[in-house]
Amino acid sequence: MNKPEIAAKSPFAVEVEQGKDYYWCACGLSKSQPFCDGSHKGSAFVPTKFTAAESKTVYFCGCKQSKNGVLCDGTHKSL
Numbered sequence: 808m809n810k811p812e813i814a815a816k817s818p819f820a821v822e823v824e825q826g827k828d829y830y831w832c833a834c835g836l837s838k839s840q841p842f843c844d845g846s847h848k849g850s851a852f853v854p855t856k857f858t859a860a861e862s863k864t865v866y867f868c869g870c871k872q873s874k875n876g877v878l879c880d881g882t883h884k885s886l
Contacts, residue, residue, distance in 0.1 A: 815869030818879035823859035831877040841867035
């Protein structure tokens with residue numbers, strides 16, 4: 808499987824709303840980072856659904872290499 812494009816070497820801080828679904832870009836090509844805009848079409852990538860458990864600021868992975876799913880785990884620091 809191909810590796811995703813690195814969209815950013817830092818996380819995206821986003822205020823999420825409890826109960827709302829967000830679709831994180833897994834391919835790195837979306838112009839609406841960190842969210843999917845359909846740029847993955849025709850590739851092996853699909854967006855990842857994230858449902859906010861509570862309203863708060865979360866840090867979505869921008870480098871697309873996180874071992875923590877859609878959320879940043881600091882991997883970008885080693886790229």
